[in-house]
Amino acid sequence: MLDARDAAVTEQALPLPLGSVRFGSRQKKDGLLATTDDTDWADLLVKVRDHQDRAAFAALFRHFAPRVKAFLMKSGAGASLAEECAQDVMATLWQKAHLFDPARASVATWVYTIARNRRIDALRKARRAEPEELDWGPEPEPDQAEVMEAQEETERLGRALAALPAPQRTLIERAFYGELSHSEIAAETGLPLGTIKSRIRLALDKLRHQLG
Amino acid sequence: MTIRHHLSDQLLMAYAAGQLPEAFNLVVATHVSLCDECRARAGSFDAVGGALLEEAEEISMGEDALARALERIEGLPQATRSEPLKPAGIFPAPLADYVGGDLSAVRWRKVGGGVRQAILPTSKDATARLLYIPAGTAVPDHGHRGMELTLVLQGAFADENDRFGRGDIEIADEEMEHTPVALAGQDCICLAATDAPLRFRGLIPRLAQPLLRI
Ligand SMILES: [Zn+2]
Numbered sequence: 103m104l105d106a107r108d109a110a111v112t113e114q115a116l117p118l119p120l121g122s123v124r125f126g127s128r129q130k131k132d133g134l135l136a137t138t139d140d141t142d143w144a145d146l147l148v149k150v151r152d153h154q155d156r157a158a159f160a161a162l163f164r165h166f167a168p169r170v171k172a173f174l175m176k177s178g179a180g181a182s183l184a185e186e187c188a189q190d191v192m193a194t195l196w197q198k199a200h201l202f203d204p205a206r207a208s209v210a211t212w213v214y215t216i217a218r219n220r221r222i223d224a225l226r227k228a229r230r231a232e233p234e235e236l237d238w239g240p241e242p243e244p245d246q247a248e249v250m251e252a253q254e255e256t257e258r259l260g261r262a263l264a265a266l267p268a269p270q271r272t273l274i275e276r277a278f279y280g281e282l283s284h285s286e287i288a289a290e291t292g293l294p295l296g297t298i299k300s301r302i303r304l305a306l307d308k309l310r311h312q313l314g
Numbered sequence: 315m316t317i318r319h320h321l322s323d324q325l326l327m328a329y330a331a332g333q334l335p336e337a338f339n340l341v342v343a344t345h346v347s348l349c350d351e352c353r354a355r356a357g358s359f360d361a362v363g364g365a366l367l368e369e370a371e372e373i374s375m376g377e378d379a380l381a382r383a384l385e386r387i388e389g390l391p392q393a394t395r396s397e398p399l400k401p402a403g404i405f406p407a408p409l410a411d412y413v414g415g416d417l418s419a420v421r422w423r424k425v426g427g428g429v430r431q432a433i434l435p436t437s438k439d440a441t442a443r444l445l446y447i448p449a450g451t452a453v454p455d456h457g458h459r460g461m462e463l464t465l466v467l468q469g470a471f472a473d474e475n476d477r478f479g480r481g482d483i484e485i486a487d488e489e490m491e492h493t494p495v496a497l498a499g500q501d502c503i504c505l506a507a508t509d510a511p512l513r514f515r516g517l518i519p520r521l522a523q524p525l526l527r528i
Contacts, residue, residue, distance in 0.1 A: 151392075154392060156384060156387075159383075159384070159387065160380060160384065163379075163380055163383055164380065166367075167375050167379060167380075167383070168372035168373055168374055168375055169367050169368065169370050169372055170367070171372075171373045171374075171375060172370045172371055172372055172373040173366075173367055173370055175373060176370070181373075184373070185375060185376055185379070188375060188379075189379065189382065189383055189386070192383050193383065193386055193387060193390060196387045196390060196392065197390055197391075197392055197393055198393060199392060200392060200393055200394055206357075207357065207360065207361070207364070208361070208364055210364035210365065210367050210368040211360050211361045211363065211364030211365075212364070213364070213367060214360065214363040214364040214366070214367040215360055215363070217367065218330075218331070218332040218363060219332070221332060222332050226437070227437075228335075228336040228339075228436070228437040229336055229339075229436075230332070230336070230339050230343075231336075231339050231340040231342075231343035231344070231408035231409075231411070231412070232343055232408060233343045233344075233346040233347045233353060233356075233406075233407075233408065234347035234406050234407035234408065235407070255361050255364075255365075256361065256364045256365050256368050257365075257368075259361055259362060259364070259365035260365045260368055260369045263362075263365055263366070263369065264369075274362065274366070275366060277327065277328070277331045277333065278330075278331045278362065278363055278366050280331070280332070280333060282333065283333065284324070284325070284328035284333050284334050284335070284338070285324075285460075285461070287324055287327055287328045287331065287333065288324070289322065289323030289324040289326075289327050290323075291327070291362065293362060295355075295358040295359070295361070295362070296358075298357065298358040298361050299354045299355050299357070299358040300354075302353070302354035302357040302358065303350065303351065303354040306350040306353060306354060307350070310350070
């Protein structure tokens, strides 16, 4: 078992290819923990969803638009196309906010799926079939423990990604940035995906039960 | 309905990463529509994409980007929740969308031996088609390179080792040799996707020919 300091040293020692994970959120800045990751993105998106809150939208835009742009550029889009697509993705976030359920997925995961679909559209000019929507809307009062668990998954996965040996992490990045064909993708990620799967599975079972 | 044959992690990850040919996307989305287990697994791979997005370096947006976005959403109505479209027939929503309706909307073409097929419009890097195989008939022999996915929508087929019913997916590579036969009782309807355009060979008389492969 590594203690926290060892883990930090291990992370620092890893080479950081362009586009790999940042560690800023876990480093101290001027003796204070950086606060960016403490922002409750789900709360902001729920404000967009329920109250068309423009200030909340602006905060989400400042955080996610530059990341979506980077994601699209790493997937092969030029700067101006990536900028336009990032605009589209954020507009979709506004328009489809009614589909966001904080108990199902983190905001980052939700934004990722919108960005990925926009990329398929823009770069591959192909349709993407989406699974049938389920009869589950966002619940009016979702279980707060479930919400917290779903929202924390992104950070936990980020830490797990950072802890992977660099070659393995690079393979995952290359898969998601479109540098590998589907037959080249290695599904063994070394990431703790089982817990996430189980959480979603439980939510689905609950929903099926409610629908009777 | 109990689904026993599921998508592979490789396919689910490629789906989450947006790297599947359109025809494969369609098969995956159709299976996921029927299968909560694979829906949950797909969700866990989406979360990897979310973590990568969150941890990615940022590339600054143009100076007026936020102002433009705020202006844009000003005139943009938020959609409101509508009841999800639940097709009444045997095709889950993503497939019904490609077909333009349910079974009655399929434009079948005969390929011999009572078997019919309908190619669905997708990008050319892979082929998606519906297959109609009368009960008790062997699945037609069509050579394929690369990977082939076959999803059962109605009826069932079986080979030497296994039975595939509604919702089950068979993942075959080109080396696979087997002789699937649509089971008696109900005509079998499948959605299949192949990596390369399929080449139907001359139809071999069914049932008389024991060595067929899909
Ligand atoms: Zn499944």
